[in-house]
Amino acid sequence: MANELYTRTNQKIFYAGLSLESWRQAQEGRALNAQALIQAEREAVLFHLYGALLGLCHEIAGYYRLPERTAPRAEQLLSRAVLEAAPSPELAELVELAQQPETWLAQLLRAYAGLFQPPQGEQKAKVDPAAPLIEAVSLDREEPPLARETLEAWRQQLKVLAQRFRESLTEW
Numbered sequence: 800m801a802n803e804l805y806t807r808t809n810q811k812i813f814y815a816g817l818s819l820e821s822w823r824q825a826q827e828g829r830a831l832n833a834q835a836l837i838q839a840e841r842e843a844v845l846f847h848l849y850g851a852l853l854g855l856c857h858e859i860a861g862y863y864r865l866p867e868r869t870a871p872r873a874e875q876l877l878s879r880a881v882l883e884a885a886p887s888p889e890l891a892e893l894v895e896l897a898q899q900p901e902t903w904l905a906q907l908l909r910a911y912a913g914l915f916q917p918p919q920g921e922q923k924a925k926v927d928p929a930a931p932l933i934e935a936v937s938l939d940r941e942e943p944p945l946a947r948e949t950l951e952a953w954r955q956q957l958k959v960l961a962q963r964f965r966e967s968l969t970e971w
Contacts, residue, residue, distance in 0.1 A: 804861045808854030808961055815847035815954050822947050842914055844950045848957060849873065849911040852904070855961050859889045862968045874908070889964045903953050910945055 822840035825833050856876040860868035865885050870876050877897040882890050896904035 804854065804858040805961075805965065808851050808858060811847045811851035811854055812954060812958050812961070815844050815851065815950075818843040818847060819947060819951055819954065826947070838944075841945060841947075841950070844954075845907075845911050845914060845945075848907055848950065848953055851954075851957055851961075852907065855957070855964065856890075856893065858961075858968070859887060859893070859964065863887050863890075877908075889967065892960075903956050907953050 818840045822837055822844065825836035825840060828836075830836065853871075853873045856870070856873050857868060859865075860870070860876055863885055865876075865881065867876055867881055874897075875881070876890070877894050879894065879898075882894050893904070896902045897908060899905055900909075
């Protein structure tokens with residue numbers, strides 16, 4: 800059973816829960832590096848949630864024996880082309896969720912992709928030629944970082960989705 804596809808999905812959902820708990824402890828603690836711990840746990844949760852999503856995609860692709868069943872990125876499976884080549888209700892639901900920008904899944908995919916983007920300073924035209932060429936850039940983002948509660952909600956939604964899909968994927 801250890802080699803079943805669902806074990807990886809379950810493991811990643813569990814790891815996301817552990818990171819959320821560590822995040823909660825960092826918020827409640829008075830450590831000098833609390834902000835760094837919180838950011839590290841936020842990124843760990845996103846990493847594990849994405850891994851759980853990829854695991855769920857692998858479960859679906861494995862069940863339907865899709866050629867892309869070993870894809871290393873969830874986005875490779877969450878495409879209209881894959882869905883049209885091998886329609887399935889589970890994959891159709893995931894593709895729909897991924898392509899609607901306001902859904903939790905689309906937000907998760909954007910947040911995960913954001914982990915790989917460099918910090919970006921404010922874009923403005925240089926006016927004074929005497930102004931210094933190198934400018935200090937703040938790494939603080941305009942938008943507030945994702946809240947722990949938001950990521951916990953995504954974790955729960957992914958967990959419920961996985962359980963529901965597994966019920967429909969079970970052969971009698």
